[in-house]
Amino acid sequence: MTLVHAEAVKNTKNVAEQICNQMKTMQKKVHTQYPEADIIAQAAQILQQGGLVAFPTETVYGLGANGLDEAACKRIYEAKGRPSDNPLILHISHIDELRPIVRDIPQAAQKLIDAFWPGPLTMIFQKADCVPDTVTGGLDTVAVRFPSHSVAMALIRKAGLPIAAPSANTSGKPSPTRAEHVALDLDGKIDMILDGGATTWGLESTIVDVSVTPPMILRPGAITKEMMAQVVGDVDIDAALLQKPTTDFRPKAPGMKYTHYAPKADVFLVQGNDVVRCINDLAKKQKAQGKKVGVLATDQTKAKYHADVVLSVGSREKLEEIGANLFHVLRQFDVCQTDVVYAEVFPLTGEGLAIMNRLQKSAGYRMIEAD
Ligand code: AMP
Ligand code: MG
Numbered sequence: 001m002t003l004v005h006a007e008a009v010k011n012t013k014n015v016a017e018q019i020c021n022q023m024k025t026m027q028k029k030v031h032t033q034y035p036e037a038d039i040i041a042q043a044a045q046i047l048q049q050g051g052l053v054a055f056p057t058e059t060v061y062g063l064g065a066n067g068l069d070e071a072a073c074k075r076i077y078e079a080k081g082r083p084s085d086n087p088l089i090l091h092i093s094h095i096d097e098l099r100p101i102v103r104d105i106p107q108a109a110q111k112l113i114d115a116f117w118p119g120p121l122t123m124i125f126q127k128a129d130c131v132p133d134t135v136t137g138g139l140d141t142v143a144v145r146f147p148s149h150s151v152a153m154a155l156i157r158k159a160g161l162p163i164a165a166p167s168a169n170t171s172g173k174p175s176p177t178r179a180e181h182v183a184l185d186l187d188g189k190i191d192m193i194l195d196g197g198a199t200t201w202g203l204e205s206t207i208v209d210v211s212v213t214p215p216m217i218l219r220p221g222a223i224t225k226e227m228m229a230q231v232v233g234d235v236d237i238d239a240a241l242l243q244k245p246t247t248d249f250r251p252k253a254p255g256m257k258y259t260h261y262a263p264k265a266d267v268f269l270v271q272g273n274d275v276v277r278c279i280n281d282l283a284k285k286q287k288a289q290g291k292k293v294g295v296l297a298t299d300q301t302k303a304k305y306h307a308d309v310v311l312s313v314g315s316r317e318k319l320e321e322i323g324a325n326l327f328h329v330l331r332q333f334d335v336c337q338t339d340v341v342y343a344e345v346f347p348l349t350g351e352g353l354a355i356m357n358r359l360q361k362s363a364g365y366r367m368i369e370a371d
Contacts, residue, residue: 044158056196062165087137093156109210118148202324218253278370294338
């Protein structure tokens with residue numbers, strides 16, 4: 001290619017990029033516990049005017065819009081590239097904001113509200129007429145959450161609206177746990193990012209359907225089955241949670257049928273007796289074929305692996321730390337341009353269930369037995 005030609009190609013590319021990225025995304029640092037009133041007021045105004053604002057919650061960053069405005073909610077789907085039948089969660093900042101958006105509050109729901117709100121628990125209710133179809137993906141139920149993060153609470157309160165907010169990532173990618181993850185996916189596509197630092201829990205909220213008896217968990221998260229059972233007695237768990245979706249699979253949380261949390265590399269989970277030896281053997285074979293190999297390890301095992309990129313998600317003794325780090329580590333494998341990633345597995349109980357649910361999806365349910 002001649003120099004002139006190369007320059008012309010570069011210019012065309014720049015113009016094309018400018019057309020795709022027309023919007024200027026404002027990014028503002030905000031105090032995590034005591035958010036600055038002027039910044040919150042500016043963000044709230046954007047939401048009231050139908051714009052999109054990404055903000056931190058105690059789980060992951062959310063991409064917020066006015067949840068009663070069809071056009072604003074449609075912009076969420078466009079910015080994320082999200083399938084339109086995957087409904088959004090409405091976020092509130094006071095318990096009094098629940099009544100107007102749901103048909104009723106069942107007894108079990110009230111007990112769960114008293115025990116876990118504000119916090120990382122989303123509940124599915126029969127929806128009120130004011131909730132647009134764009135939010136619910138055409139379902140007659142609506143998902144509602146009352147987050148405990150000071151920035152999220154201040155923003156929703158100031159906007160004075162229920163805020164529809166899915167995770168602030170491109171559809172299919174790991175959810176964002178830092179403002180830089182949001183910027184990488186959505187810069188130029190949304191109006192504002194509030195940067196409140198790394199989120200504390202790091203996996204999306206537990207989703208429980210309280211429109212059925214007993215309540216049924218549709219997505220595992222920080223509020224575990226065991227914790228809810230102590231409050232309401234019986235709690236079911238959707239049998240489809242840890243299974244590969246089949247063609248006739250009709251998930252109750254529509255988001256469950258889509259690929260999720262996936263880095264660009266092929267991810268495989270490895271379980272069994274000698275996981276370290278098995279992963280090292282596999283890594284050797286892949287490297288011989290010229291592949292760049294990553295290992296998702298733990299503090300207890302990271303020194304034992306021989307691979308191009310070995311990243312620890314934290315200590316096996318602290319599952320909450322692993323939950324907080326998981327999505328960042330999955331994104332780091334992209335930054336390091338690995339071709340294949342082998343990951344250790346975690347227990348399917350308590351907080352481990354939420355971690356395994358996300359890991360299985362990122363691996364497309366591929367499991368290798370080490371024996
Ligand atoms: P995210 O977009 O990552 O915040 O995920 C929101 C999740 O909530 C998705 O898995 C949705 O399918 C689920 N969800 C939202 N509304 C409903 C609903 N009415 N019934 C069942 N699941 C829902
Ligand atoms: Mg999501």
